[in-house]
Amino acid sequence: MATIQIRSEIPGPRSRALLARREAAIPRGPSNATPIFASRADGAVIEDVDGNRYLDFAGGIGCLNVGHRSPRVVAAVREQLEKYLHLCFAVTPYEGYVAVAEKLNALTPGKFAKKTMLVNSGAEAIENAIKIARAYTKRPSVICFEDAFHGRTLLAMSLTSKTHPYKAGFEPFASDVYRIPFAYPYRGENGATAETFAHALENAFKRSVAPESVAAVIAEPVLGEGGFVVPPMGYFKIVQEICRKHGIVFIADEVQSGFARTGKWFASEHFGIEPDLITMAKSMGGGMPIAAVTGRAEIMDAPGVGGLGGTYCGHPASCAATLAAIEGNGQVVFRYAEGTNPNGSINNIAAVMNEKGNVLGMMPHPENLIEAAHGGSDGRGLFASALDVIAA
Ligand SMILES: Cc1ncc(COP(=O)(O)O)c(C=O)c1O
DSSP: OOOOBOOSSSSOHHHHHHHHHHHHHSOSSSOOSSSOOEEEEEBTEEEETTSOEEEOSSHHHHTOTTOBTOHHHHHHHHHHHTTOSOOOTTTSOOHHHHHHHHHHHHHSSOSSOEEEEEESSHHHHHHHHHHHHHHHHOOOEEEEETTOOOOSSHHHHHHOOOOTTTTTTSOSOOSSEEEEOOOOTTTSOTTOOHHHHHHHHHHHHHHTOOGGGEEEEEEOSSOSTTTOOOOOTTHHHHHHHHHHHTTOEEEEEOTTTTTTTTSSSOGGGGGTOOOSEEEEOGGGGTTSOOEEEEEEHHHHTOSOTTSSOOTTTTOHHHHHHHHHHHHHHHHHHHHHHHTOOTTOSHHHHSOEEOTTSOEEEOOOOHHHHHHHHTTOSTTTTTTTTOOOOOOO
16 A cells, blocks of 8 residues: 555544544543544555545554564464364364464573463453462562553553553552552663662562562563653663562563564563563564463463463464464564664664653654555564654
């Protein structure tokens, strides 16, 4: 699809008519960032119902690192639809689920034995990671961070930091959740280092919760919703050492930062860490709903038979899409490793800032965008999902 084309006022008459229907039929809670209704999308381009075309910087919130309707993903889903649609892995297993688990066990950082379970959304991955960590450690508490976003279900919302619109009015929250400041270089005192930021964790053990009560510390390696904040390079190594010292499971929430979003498969790799558990979703499925928890085999095996799962978890069509998307995202990682990806530096992740130093987004390099806009093959849509503008 060719790129930008404006044919009507925005929103156009068809979008306005749909907006009126939407307002009458759907509550205000599920919000809309744009007033246009899509009719189709391809690569990094969306066409609305009035025939206007736009470059898509949102990618369904970081879900389309391989672009809209990646030909590999569409072909894989189509092929799956010809075989079977829904079986429920808990009733009748199928190879796709196993193949995705094997791929993620191999792709995620850490040379130890790993296992993977599949779910439907990022929030569900978070809920399950905490369940697994609690079953393994037999401890109740979880430590999370200011500015974190982990989803909207009860425990995920309790771990999420921002009050409006995510938490206010939805109390009471899940118990045994403790929050500490994130390593936020723009808001630290002058001279704040990885060590001084990590001190907040040791401090919490004295002031808020005993370390022997803590099952897990959960962190986004690069903050997403909270402002694309990249912590000092040594920070997570120190956090992980502290967790190991106290037998605490370290969970990296890579729902947003994973799958080549930062130029490597996982943002954790930039920091040289090997999280005990990793949560994944979004671009994992190349546009299909799927999520995962991958981690140390002995931790993943802690919950008993039937303790984990769900009716649609690891849906066959989403598994097929994931295997295809992993091939597509491999192109990004390959370019990064070759040094040909202009976003191939951790410093460039935080590429767009306002005058206060607040990071506005991970900007796609113009070359990628031009390629995307012209509907190139494997390169299209790369990083097109990367600009999630946040309130400063
Ligand atoms: C870091 C992170 N964790 C968890 C979630 C929740 O994912 P989902 O919306 O699929 O439930 C998100 C969603 O934006 C996220 O960015």
